[in-house]
Amino acid sequence: MLNRYRRVWIVYKKELVETLRDRRTLMAMVVVPIVLYPALMLVLVEALRKETGRRQEERYQIVVPDEAHAAWLQGVLARDKELHEEQDAAQNTTHKSPDVDPTMGLRATLRSDKVDIVVAKPGESLWTLVDRQKYHIGIVLSPPPGAEHDNVNHVVQFIYRDTDPRSEFVHDRLNRILGAEADRIIRERVIKATGSAASLEPILTNSLSTASPAQQYAKILAMLVPFLLVTMTITGAMYPAIDLTAGERERGTLETLAVSPVPVGQIVAGKFSVIVTIAMLSTALNLGSMSAMVYFSKLDRIVSGANLMRAMDKDAVEARIEKLDAPSTGSFTQKYYLEQRRTLEAEAEKKVGFVTRAAPIVLLAMVPFAVLAGAVMLAVCSFARTFKEAQNYMMPVMMASIIPALVVSYMPTIRLEGVLLVMPVANIVVLIRELFLGNANPSAMGICLLSTCFYAVSAVVVAAKLYGHEAVLFSDVGSYKSLLVRRFIRPEPRPWPALALLMLAVLFPAYFYWQSYLVDPGESAARFRVVLGLSQILLLAAPPIVVAWYLKIDLRETFSLRIPSALHMVGALLMAASIVPVSSVVGQWIASLSPAFRSNDQLFEQQAKLLTSGSFAAMLTAFAVVPGVCEELLFRGFLTAGLRGRVSNRMVVVIVGVLFGVFHIYIEKIPIVSLLGMVLTLICLNSGSIAVSMIVHIANNSMGLLATQSERIRDFYGLSHDTGSIAIDGRVLMFAAAFVTGLLIITLVPRKTTTTP
Amino acid sequence: MVEVHALTKLFPTTEGGEKRAVDGITFHVKAGEIYGLLGPNGAGKTTTLRMISGLVTPTSGYARLAGVDAVADREAAKRNLGYLTASTGLYQRLSPRELLQYFGELIGLDRAAVRKRIEDLVRWLDMSEFANLRCGGLSTGQKQRTNIARALMGDPPILIMDEPTLGLDVLTNRVVLDFIRAEGARGKAIIMSTHYLDEAELLCSRFGLIHEGRLVGEGTLPELQERAKKKRLSEIFLSLCGKEEHVLDLGAGLGTLSAHSASGT
Numbered sequence A: 001m002l003n004r005y006r007r008v009w010i011v012y013k014k015e016l017v018e019t020l021r022d023r024r025t026l027m028a029m030v031v032v033p034i035v036l037y038p039a040l041m042l043v044l045v046e047a048l049r050k051e052t053g054r055r056q057e058e059r060y061q062i063v064v065p066d067e068a069h070a071a072w073l074q075g076v077l078a079r080d081k082e083l084h085e086e087q088d089a090a091q092n093t094t095h096k097s098p099d100v101d102p103t104m105g106l107r108a109t110l111r112s113d114k115v116d117i118v119v120a121k122p123g124e125s126l127w128t129l130v131d132r133q134k135y136h137i138g139i140v141l142s143p144p145p146g147a148e149h150d151n152v153n154h155v156v157q158f159i160y161r162d163t164d165p166r167s168e169f170v171h172d173r174l175n176r177i178l179g180a181e182a183d184r185i186i187r188e189r190v191i192k193a194t195g196s197a198a199s200l201e202p203i204l205t206n207s208l209s210t211a212s213p214a215q216q217y218a219k220i221l222a223m224l225v226p227f228l229l230v231t232m233t234i235t236g237a238m239y240p241a242i243d244l245t246a247g248e249r250e251r252g253t254l255e256t257l258a259v260s261p262v263p264v265g266q267i268v269a270g271k272f273s274v275i276v277t278i279a280m281l282s283t284a285l286n287l288g289s290m291s292a293m294v295y296f297s298k299l300d301r302i303v304s305g306a307n308l309m310r311a312m313d314k315d316a317v318e319a320r321i322e323k324l325d326a327p328s329t330g331s332f333t334q335k336y337y338l339e340q341r342r343t344l345e346a347e348a349e350k351k352v353g354f355v356t357r358a359a360p361i362v363l364l365a366m367v368p369f370a371v372l373a374g375a376v377m378l379a380v381c382s383f384a385r386t387f388k389e390a391q392n393y394m395m396p397v398m399m400a401s402i403i404p405a406l407v408v409s410y411m412p413t414i415r416l417e418g419v420l421l422v423m424p425v426a427n428i429v430v431l432i433r434e435l436f437l438g439n440a441n442p443s444a445m446g447i448c449l450l451s452t453c454f455y456a457v458s459a460v461v462v463a464a465k466l467y468g469h470e471a472v473l474f475s476d477v478g479s480y481k482s483l484l485v486r487r488f489i490r491p492e493p494r495p496w497p498a499l500a501l502l503m504l505a506v507l508f509p510a511y512f513y514w515q516s517y518l519v520d521p522g523e524s525a526a527r528f529r530v531v532l533g534l535s536q537i538l539l540l541a542a543p544p545i546v547v548a549w550y551l552k553i554d555l556r557e558t559f560s561l562r563i564p565s566a567l568h569m570v571g572a573l574l575m576a577a578s579i580v581p582v583s584s585v586v587g588q589w590i591a592s593l594s595p596a597f598r599s600n601d602q603l604f605e606q607q608a609k610l611l612t613s614g615s616f617a618a619m620l621t622a623f624a625v626v627p628g629v630c631e632e633l634l635f636r637g638f639l640t641a642g643l644r645g646r647v648s649n650r651m652v653v654v655i656v657g658v659l660f661g662v663f664h665i666y667i668e669k670i671p672i673v674s675l676l677g678m679v680l681t682l683i684c685l686n687s688g689s690i691a692v693s694m695i696v697h698i699a700n701n702s703m704g705l706l707a708t709q710s711e712r713i714r715d716f717y718g719l720s721h722d723t724g725s726i727a728i729d730g731r732v733l734m735f736a737a738a739f740v741t742g743l744l745i746i747t748l749v750p751r752k753t754t755t756t757p
Numbered sequence B: 001m002v003e004v005h006a007l008t009k010l011f012p013t014t015e016g017g018e019k020r021a022v023d024g025i026t027f028h029v030k031a032g033e034i035y036g037l038l039g040p041n042g043a044g045k046t047t048t049l050r051m052i053s054g055l056v057t058p059t060s061g062y063a064r065l066a067g068v069d070a071v072a073d074r075e076a077a078k079r080n081l082g083y084l085t086a087s088t089g090l091y092q093r094l095s096p097r098e099l100l101q102y103f104g105e106l107i108g109l110d111r112a113a114v115r116k117r118i119e120d121l122v123r124w125l126d127m128s129e130f131a132n133l134r135c136g137g138l139s140t141g142q143k144q145r146t147n148i149a150r151a152l153m154g155d156p157p158i159l160i161m162d163e164p165t166l167g168l169d170v171l172t173n174r175v176v177l178d179f180i181r182a183e184g185a186r187g188k189a190i191i192m193s194t195h196y197l198d199e200a201e202l203l204c205s206r207f208g209l210i211h212e213g214r215l216v217g218e219g220t221l222p223e224l225q226e227r228a229k230k231k232r233l234s235e236i237f238l239s240l241c242g243k244e245e246h247v248l249d250l251g252a253g254l255g256t257l258s259a260h261s262a263s264g265t
Helices: A004-020 A023-057 A067-094 A126-131 A165-194 A213-251 A253-258 A264-297 A299-308 A314-325 A332-351 A354-382 A387-409 A418-422 A426-437 A442-466 A497-518 A525-550 A566-593 A601-612 A616-643 A649-663 A667-687 A690-709 A711-717 A730-748 B045-053 B074-079 B096-107 B111-124 B140-152 B170-185 B197-203 B221-228 B233-240 B244-250
Strands: A060-064 A115-119 A137-142 A155-160 B002-012 B018-029 B034-038 B060-065 B081-085 B158-162 B189-194 B206-211 B214-219
Touching (some): A004 A023, A004 A264, A023 A264, A060 A165, A067 A115, A067 A137, A067 A165, A126 A155, A155 A165, A213 A354, A213 A387, A213 A426, A354 A426, A418 A497, A426 A442, A442 A497, A442 A649, A497 A616, A497 A649, A525 A616, A566 A667, A566 A690, A566 A730, A616 A690, A690 A711, B018 B189, B018 B214, B034 B045, B034 B170, B034 B197, B045 B060, B045 B158, B060 B074, B081 B140, B111 B140, B158 B170, B170 B189, B206 B221, B206 B233, B214 B221, B221 B233
Parallel strands (some): B034 B189, B034 B206, B081 B158, B158 B189
Antiparallel strands (some): B002 B018, B002 B060, B206 B214
16 A cells, blocks of 8 residues: 555656646746746836937927027036036946936936027917927027026926927926026025025935835835736646646546546645646746846846935935035036935945845745645636636636735735735735845744645645546536535535635635724724624624535534533533633743733723623623634534544644634734634544533633623632733642543543444 | 446436436446446446446445445545546656556556556557657557556456447457457456447447436346347347337438437437
């Protein structure tokens, strides 16, 4: 007998070889990233460069009403040229300019030798001349030039066509040049009047960012890269996912494979591993290609340069103030700009290669996403009979992945917390961004990865259930109806693992959304209780019950609806009486292990406020009885029944416990709630009755609730007010002994009747 | 070796009803026996064979392969089984040798056993010419030989062949029939379905005649001849399923049953 891992490996090896021999996969995986992206980017950069150059080489036609206007404009352009020559000279001595302008063409100015200034004939309207496209722009000064006195202010009227790019360009440049000219005139006037230009800028604003240039650069990448990577991973995984499932079905090889003595789960595991491998190979190649492209095209300098415009150091501010008094030919704005640009270029030079260094971390963060994408695609494609059908199914999957990624990309303020922790795809996109920015919180990262892995496992299990199913395998065997129509469903004693995990995978994010909607401080306590109770019933208890009924799954067996034996009942009551002090001590001990597990006081107060109002009965119903019953039905009922018999009972206890813990939204609660979940699963499995775990669960919630309310109960349990220390006295030991006795009774005393295995 | 008991399969139809594709079929096949499952298109032969192979779950009834239930313990049941159909595809981008190695490894044979078995099958089925070419480029006959080799990799005691000679040229047809006969002689329990009744007459020791999901006749050729008072298998079949008159009206005497598939099945 082969062991299962060896079989999965055999399937993996064969599928990988076959996939890599496929030209279509190679095209999508290798040719596109290695050839197409760089080619596209080079074309883009080249086009940008050409366009900038071309605009500068172009001759621009400016029309003015008379000679005085022409002379004035020539004077302005000559002063501008002088300034630029000075700047260029300064630059060439210090630093070689990069090939591509870091400010995306900002530097491009109007060269006076490329400008024709034409005087309009008498009677000709500038408006008509420009409108008939004889000239790019017309300029009229009011009052007209010539009568220049110190205190005369001119209004410059431009006449241009903003639909003509050249007309627009020359308008834009002249506007800037005249801005600089205005600066010069102001400066002259102020110096003449006061002898100093220091009064020109009474308030200088300057922003200093503590982020290093590398972090600033990462911020830009963090916006772009997750979205690009998500798209690439999906594209990479899509073809093998279709080919290994629907493609195999279409070519008739699925039947051959289905008839070989290999469990479907192992075939699916092998295929799934190939899809993830190809997705990751594709991501790695794309990322490598992107890094190389950015490096060689110097795109990073362009991007980072533009961003660093805003960051200045303190020295630059002082220098700027000093310069205000220094005699200068150029305007302050241009001087300052030149200086900034030099800094930028020096910084950009240091950052080259950042993408290459960040690549491995990003690649690592992409693994869970590739796992999830591969699993979902495998599940969806397993449903398809033909390649074409699978391609159609893929569209919504792609949209569902790309849209959240795109939305999150455009919401830079979103952090990895709350609902987002468990929101498929979006959580990974934000995680990658946080990794880029160096902000990732380990416990948030843990939940994000855990929930992603959980979704992935659920999807793989669903894929295994669908894959090789007769309705999918043979188109002549009726239709999918046999999967969904109640009449054709064969009664089952328990839900199958795929169904149990799928149930939780669907309810998980839905319930999270709902909970985050509930945690609204403005909510009235009474309404909060009703909504909470209803949501528990509708989202946690109703779906498993309805699904089990519809699929003809034995309700008694699935939900362990049995009357417990008297001894088990005694055990349950012992545990119910002692669970609060025991869990309190264990909770304090866990909190002492890591600050991550210490409860959030603010949150606690907010909840306590909602808890303390209203009648006692309403409170107990909403926070103890309803959750106790509903959560037990889902976790100890449906989920436990689905896993039982497929994995060992010990594994059932661990899996259900951890999922129960993660289901409770707050990170700091996970360890203690997981432990509670494990204990509840253990006693339900051993007693064969959900009543036992319900009693302990309700007792835990209600007595815990009472302890927050009543001093007497706290004293009875011996709970210290100081939550920072663990006080183990005689009373706590007594409760612990009662708890352990109850647990031992339930785990050691056998059930009265045996259930079907 | 193969026990089929009251095997029934209901399918949902597009109109919302359900169709009884296979209706209470029971038969047994002993080791060394070649059992012919005969019937027109849509009679339920393929569904029956798929239920026996564990590919389709019966609505009721059961099939046992060498004592193992085909549904309750699918993997163990399939270990006793070689399965071949006319529509079985091959992996286009693997060579026959690689394909055989894959299935050999999956069955659990060790490396040396896989190599030896492949060499034996390549020699026996005369595959050396194309054993290293990609399956995508093989002719229909070469593909079918590869498929036979694939079904025989584990040397299973039971063989199920659904239309194994459909669309084959005379030469390959001969190879396939010889191979079935030889495997029967080696003591394998073989169930084959076919349209070609002449072929079945030559090859099979017992027959099951299926019409509209039900077994209308079962037994050896002399037994069936005795029951229907007819000589040829095609006549026996038409007589047993009550279609004789209709066919005689058409002035038939056709060698295959496929032409009658339109007559209500």
